[in-house]
Amino acid sequence: MFAHPGQQAQGAGHSLRDMLQGAGVPQGPATMDLCRLPPRRLMRGERLFRTGDPFISIYIVRRGFFKTRMVDGDGREQVTGFFMAGDLLGLDGLAGTQHGVEAIALEESDVGRLAFALLEMASRENPTLHRELNAELAREILRHHETMMLLGSMVAHERLAAFLLDMSRRFASRGYSASEFVLRMTRGEIASFLGLQLETASRLFSSLAKDGVIEVRNKHVRIVDAPGLARRLKAAS
Amino acid sequence: MFAHPGQQAQGAGHSLRDMLQGAGVPQGPATMDLCRLPPRRLMRGERLFRTGDPFISIYIVRRGFFKTRMVDGDGREQVTGFFMAGDLLGLDGLAGTQHGVEAIALEESDVGRLAFALLEMASRENPTLHRELNAELAREILRHHETMMLLGSMVAHERLAAFLLDMSRRFASRGYSASEFVLRMTRGEIASFLGLQLETASRLFSSLAKDGVIEVRNKHVRIVDAPGLARRLKAAS
DNA sequence: CGAGGTGTTGAGATTTGTCAACCTACGTGG
DNA sequence: CCACGTAGGTTGACAAATCTCAACACCTCG
Numbered sequence: 001m002f003a004h005p006g007q008q009a010q011g012a013g014h015s016l017r018d019m020l021q022g023a024g025v026p027q028g029p030a031t032m033d034l035c036r037l038p039p040r041r042l043m044r045g046e047r048l049f050r051t052g053d054p055f056i057s058i059y060i061v062r063r064g065f066f067k068t069r070m071v072d073g074d075g076r077e078q079v080t081g082f083f084m085a086g087d088l089l090g091l092d093g094l095a096g097t098q099h100g101v102e103a104i105a106l107e108e109s110d111v112g113r114l115a116f117a118l119l120e121m122a123s124r125e126n127p128t129l130h131r132e133l134n135a136e137l138a139r140e141i142l143r144h145h146e147t148m149m150l151l152g153s154m155v156a157h158e159r160l161a162a163f164l165l166d167m168s169r170r171f172a173s174r175g176y177s178a179s180e181f182v183l184r185m186t187r188g189e190i191a192s193f194l195g196l197q198l199e200t201a202s203r204l205f206s207s208l209a210k211d212g213v214i215e216v217r218n219k220h221v222r223i224v225d226a227p228g229l230a231r232r233l234k235a236a237s
Numbered sequence: 238m239f240a241h242p243g244q245q246a247q248g249a250g251h252s253l254r255d256m257l258q259g260a261g262v263p264q265g266p267a268t269m270d271l272c273r274l275p276p277r278r279l280m281r282g283e284r285l286f287r288t289g290d291p292f293i294s295i296y297i298v299r300r301g302f303f304k305t306r307m308v309d310g311d312g313r314e315q316v317t318g319f320f321m322a323g324d325l326l327g328l329d330g331l332a333g334t335q336h337g338v339e340a341i342a343l344e345e346s347d348v349g350r351l352a353f354a355l356l357e358m359a360s361r362e363n364p365t366l367h368r369e370l371n372a373e374l375a376r377e378i379l380r381h382h383e384t385m386m387l388l389g390s391m392v393a394h395e396r397l398a399a400f401l402l403d404m405s406r407r408f409a410s411r412g413y414s415a416s417e418f419v420l421r422m423t424r425g426e427i428a429s430f431l432g433l434q435l436e437t438a439s440r441l442f443s444s445l446a447k448d449g450v451i452e453v454r455n456k457h458v459r460i461v462d463a464p465g466l467a468r469r470l471k472a473a474s
Numbered sequence: 475c476g477a478g479g480t481g482t483t484g485a486g487a488t489t490t491g492t493c494a495a496c497c498t499a500c501g502t503g504g
Numbered sequence: 505c506c507a508c509g510t511a512g513g514t515t516g517a518c519a520a521a522t523c524t525c526a527a528c529a530c531c532t533c534g
Contacts (some may be wrong), residue, residue, distance in 0.1 A: 070382055074471050076390045080382065092382075096375030100382050124361065137374070138333030144381040145307055145317065145329075145337050151388035152315045152432035155491095156522070187481060195389035197523055202482060218481075218531080234311050392523095393490070424513060434491055439514055455499075455513075 016132040017060065019114055037113040042105040048089065050102040055093030057113045061085050064109020065184035068092075068101040069192070079192040081143065082106075082167075082185060086174055091140045094133070106184040151195045154233075159194040160204045161232040164214070168223055180222045253351075253369040254297065274350040279342040285326065287339040292330030294350045298322050301346020302421035305329075305338040306429070316429040318380065319343075319404075319422055323411055328377045331370070343421040388432045391470075396431040397441045398469040401451070405460055416460045 019036060037057055042048060048059060048066065066083040080101055083089050089111065093099045123130040150159055172178035183190070191201035208214045213229050215222040223229060274294055279285060285296060285303065303320040317338055320326050326348065330336045360367040387396055409415035420427070428438035445451045450466050452459040460466060 070386055072386055072390075076386065078386050078389045080385055092378055095371050095378055100379055134332050141329055141332055141378070141381070142337055144378070144385070147385055148317055148381070148388065149307055149309055149313065149315050151385065152429070153313045186479090192389070198480095199482080199524080200522060203522095206482070423511090435512095436492080436514080437490060440490095443514070 016114075016129060016136065019112075037115050039110055039112050042109050042111070044105055044107050046105050048103040048105065048111060049093075049099050051099060053093075053099045053102075055090070055096065055098050055116060057115050058091060058094065058119070059089040059103075059111040059113055061087050061089060062110040062112055064111075065106040066103050066109060067106055067185055067189055067193075068103045070101050077192060078195075079185075079189050080147070082189075082193070084170060084174070088136055091136055094137055094140075106189075156194070156196055156200055157204055157207070158233055159196065160190075160201065160208070161229050163190065163194060164208075164221065164223065165226075165229060165233070167221075168226070178223070179226065180220075183219045183221055185219075253366060253373065274352050276347055276349050279346050279348070281342055281344050283342050285340040285342065285348060286330075286336050288336060290330075290336045290339075292327070292333065292335050292353060294352050295328060295331065295356070296326040296340075296348040296350055298324050298326060299347040299349055301348075302343040303340050303346060304343055304422055304426055304430075305340050307338050314429060315432075316422075316426050317384070319426075319430070321407060321411070325373055328373055331374055331377075343426075393431070393433055393437055394441055394444070395470055396433065397427075397438065397445070398466050400427065400431060401445075401458070401460065402463075402466060402470070404458075405463070416463065418458060420456045420458055 039062065040048070040059075042064070051070065061083050063085055066087075066089060067079050068081045068083070068089070069077060069079045071077050083103070089103050090099065092101055094116070119129075119133075123133055150162055154162065167181065167183065168178045171181045185193075187202050187205070188198045191198045194201060196204075205214075205216050208229075209216045211228075213223070213225045213232075215224060276299065277285070277296075279301070288307065298320050300322055303324075303326060304316050305318045305320070305326070306314060306316045308314050320340070326340050327336065329338055331353070356366075356370075360370055387399055391399065404418065404420065405415045408418045422430075424439050424442070425435045428435045431438060433441075442451075442453050445466075446453045448465075450460070450462045450469075452461055
């Protein structure tokens with residue numbers, strides 16, 4: 001049920017994604033090449049950007065895994081999303097001048113970067129690029145809407161089901177198994193994202209396992225009964 | 238704790254808001270005048286736009302009150318925001334091609350409209366306008382973030398306190414009383430927005446009233462002890 | 475091999491939801 | 505202008521979901 005940036009491969013030429021993927025695109029229009037900044041490697045726990053950082057570039061995850069989170073004045077923390085290879089990161093700053101969230105690597109990761117100021121100029125001359133930027137932003141907003149729906153009108157077990165199905169879909173769209181994957185984030189991070197307590201999330205994993213819907217071993221998850229999981233999104237299980 | 242479009246008055250000239258406010262701005266640059274569409278009046282319950290509608294124009298509330306809501310495939314409903322005079326509406330479509338939510342008038346209301354396609358062209362020639370559009374979008378995203386925080390990491394009584402303080406701030410920023418106002422939405426709509434059941438929201442109103450923090454009579458609310466209300470955002474009351 | 479972070483589980487408290495009754499305000503039509 | 509119907513709002517009693525606190529197991533990494 002979650003939409004995420006970067007599901008479908010882009011058509012031809014020098015799309016936003018091509019530019020960010022970097023390495024493989026040696027010969028683009030000059031304006032585009034100018035945008036490209038050196039890629040960056042992060043260790044687990046390192047921050048790609050933090051709340052309030054000036055918005056300078058947008059990123060694509062080339063390898064690894066990230067979470068984004070917010071911390072409010074009272075120290076309340078909220079994980080707002082998870083990002084895997086192929087996902088764009090930092091779009092939240094696209095509309096303004098600074099980032100509203102922070103992005104933290106959940107494992108050793110590589111990101112491609114594009115300088116936003118230059119990208120904006122390029123997009124003025126290139127309507128396709130401009131449209132792509134807008135489309136990515138639209139996906140970001142759609143993601144927000146879905147998160148609000150999840151947090152505002154689902155009970156705990158529905159939220160976890162939605163989360164697992166979303167992960168499954170995203171792994172599948174990248175050519176990995178839809179039924180078996182490794183969740184890089186901790187239970188606590190999942191719980192925060194789902195608006196639950198850590199223990200509640202853990203219990204729900206166990207309960208799904210007991211019902212034979214999934215198999216769990218730490219971060220390794222296997223979806224045994226995908227329809228059963230989907231059913232838990234709707235009525236009472 | 239909520240950010241909303243349209244807090245501060247805009248500086249000089251023909252800003253986005255001026256254009257939308259309409260009537261008072263007879264002599265703008267031609268490109269801008271072209272964008273302006275006839276205003277619209279809606280009766281209570283009428284929809285300004287609905288989910289999936291092509292994104293054609295953005296709106297400003299000139300008079301009245303709106304809610305936006307989403308309905309997902311399973312019929313789950315979620316109110317995503319409330320909009321009063323001065324607020325921009327329909328920005329969620331700005332990034333894409335269609336609206337992801339629907340907007341419904343909570344009372345007889347008037348809106349100003351700008352044709353987006355023309356507006357986009359105008360913004361290409363006018364960097365200030367372009368920046369304004371981006372700033373509005375940024376506010377929209379900030380609002381989403383704050384809603385996620387509210388839904389994901391606050392308990393019921395904190396959510397209601399946050400809601401009331403937000404309303405208070407927004408009324409105040411429009412020159413109305415910060416301590417006494419009429420909530421145009423029903424308890425059910427407030428509850429949906431806060432991710433609660435109607436009865437829970439109602440009880441929380443009563444409980445705040447019993448504690449002498451607010452006075453309530455139907456939709457009329459008076460904040461008696463604003464600091465007390467603010468205190469309920471943090472620790473246990 | 476030890477330490478600390480991570481994950482699981484239990485028991486009980488607390489919060490929130492559910493169902494149901496009833497009250498109130500408001501608009502409509504007689 | 506009143507009467508009635510209906511949507512909106514409140515409250516109670518109870519059920520269920522979720523949280524809290526606590527103990528302990530596991531796993532990874534240095």
